[in-house]
Amino acid sequence: MIPGQFDYHRPSSKQEALQILGELGGDAFPLAGGHSIIPMMKLRLAAPEHLVDLGAIDELKGVSIGGNVIEIGSMTTQHELLTSSELSQACPIIQETSALIADPQVRYCGTIGGNVANGDPGNDMPGLMQCLDATYVLESNSGAREVGARDFYNGIYDTALNEGEIVTLVRIPTPAAGHGYAYCKLKRKVGDYATAAAGVILNMSGSTCQSASIALTNVGDTALYAAEASDSLAGSDLGDDAIDRAVSLAEGITSPVSDMRGSEEYRSKMAGVMVARAIRLAAERAS
Template identity: 55%
Template structure:
């Protein structure tokens, strides 16, 4: 569990980080919290010759709730998400989800940017960002670029980000209505067996908007447009919820692992999705 030799870089601004990234190309990777990358390096499954630690870059940190938009710097930790009162008020689903990520020690170091950028299907933030309709802001040699969270993920560890780009922040409109992040895991520190993020708005007993996304149930996060659409215009009664669950389950493609076989995961996913929807509706 000792990585191969590597050069450690610790730039203090984004342009310096980009310069190192450009100089070394494929041999370089940026380091956020390190919870995915460092174990891969220790297992020598990832050979990174130049590691660019982003922790000294102040412009990558911070949470702002400005007008109708929430912006979170890539190097903001999970703990900071939990600890931020403005965010808890504006988008309580983030706090609920972050509290279900690993344990406090991990959350003190783990970052939003690392969580969303890496493309690990087990990470919780990608599904959540898709639920919230977030936009990812990338910086590269050619300037800045925005990508919708719902378009960012291509396959496990494969994303729309180019090798010479850095994800600098995420932003999303302040969510409205009821919310829930429901996650089943084997233990603290585990990835989800199944997890689901839901935002629902109700008006006059009728659903006006619904967004449903799932974690670790495919090789990318899954935002099910159909599942949300099924709820809209209904009273969110048992029939509508059942239809939404069916639509969401139809969109996933889990694989067997130590958590269990596909049949089990699909069944549990259905239960978790249902509970998330019901809890979100109860808060709407």
């Protein structure tokens, strides 16, 4: 549990950070909370020569809600998300999810940007951002671009990020007023990654589902947007048959690994159980 040697940088502006990362290229790794990279370094599974700590960059922090869009700076901590009163009005599922990440100590350090950018399928925010159809703003010293959360993840620790590029902003279309939402996470104990988790957003018109969005956490190489399952709910009454159909479509896209959290079959079935529970809870909450 003793890391190898590395240099530590703590830039105070985005400009400076992008410059350092651009110059150092593949030898550098951005530090955005550190709850993945630091344990990996202690196990000597990762050995970046330079750590670039983004924690002192104020312009990467904060939540702003305007018009139809919610913008969250990538270095906003989970704790800050949890205590944002605007967010609790506009998009409460973010807080429901944040509260299920690790424990309070971790949430004081862990950031939304670190959570989405690392490409760890166990992280909760990648699934949630796909559920919300968020867009990530990626910046490097050669400019900025935008990639949708649903297109960002290629595999385990494999994302659309290029060398020298970081996520600077998460942009979320504000869910419609009265939307139903739920993030249901099965885990072994507080602080654990999900055995399986599901995020659901529903827009209802009376007892009919107008549209639905379902995403899954930790049951594949990446978090998964369950497109067919989502579409299958549109126009339905969210009765048992409709939910069973969505569950089976969602289970169909999972490919979890067998580990201490359970067998492949169990984890896939649990993804289904979480989807059913999240749909029912979201329907209850919708107005």
